[in-house]
Amino acid sequence: MELHQLVNTLGQDLKHRYGERVHKLTLHGGFSCPNRDGTLGRGGCTFCNVASFSDETAQHQTVSDQLRLRSKEVDRARRYLAYFQAYTSTYGEVARLKALYQQALARENMVGLCVGTRPDCVPEQVLTLLADYRQQGFEVWLELGLQTGHDKTLKRINRGHDVSVYERITQQARALGIKVCTHLIVGLPGEGITDHQTTIDRVVSTGTDGIKLHPLHIVEGSIMAKAWRAGRQSEITLDAYVDSATMMIQRTPPEVVYHRVSASARPPTLLAPSWCENRWLAMTAIANQLDQHGAQGTALGTAFTAR
16 A cells, blocks of 8 residues: 555645645745754754754755745645745744745735744744634644654754753643644664654654654764764664554544655765665565554544544
């Protein structure tokens, strides 16, 4: 079976609700991060080199220019979600955020907005702004980088916040009708499949509308890269990632939408693991395991059924 027959994927969810394919267009709003500029700390999270996940050259282009270029790269899609991905996309004055978001939503065939950020950078004014777009009829996703449900690990990776902050903002956002997508990294230092189970269970008990799973990438320019080169940082194997991701999906309620079940990066930015050069390796293996052992939600007794 294909992945979307076993997992409630964002692509299929959007197609079902809008009647056609909807594509996310990745944008760079020129944002910084409080864990890099000295507000919380410097150097960022130990895994971080955001250049490996977004086009840094885009920060010199206007949002309108980025959207025009991104839409030309997309085949078979006529409707879009604007995705502010790089760094902390709620980290700024509300007036500036509003100007950037408005620029994106003004584009023809734009159905909504996805905003990637940290849970400790979502003040009430930002939630109010996002809720207003929701009330105007736009699809709004607040993508929160939790990474793990363990405070000990968050401290170890220099994240700068704890799980309770995530829980509070998630509940506040959802109470306003804003959809929350929780970002999780599988393979962080000191964690194994039992820790991953605790994380997914805590996320589910808090309540979330979406989940994005990401294998730990060791990338050039990160603090982890130095530890990896010195032999002090291990890398997650493909089999271990597939086992954990499958288990997490099976413990997720069927109505929760998976925005991603794996991710890829390229050398020279990607140092390890090498299997992350091809995201289809993990996606295919996860689909096979789910097909054999049960789809999304089966560990809860309420399996996902493809529409």
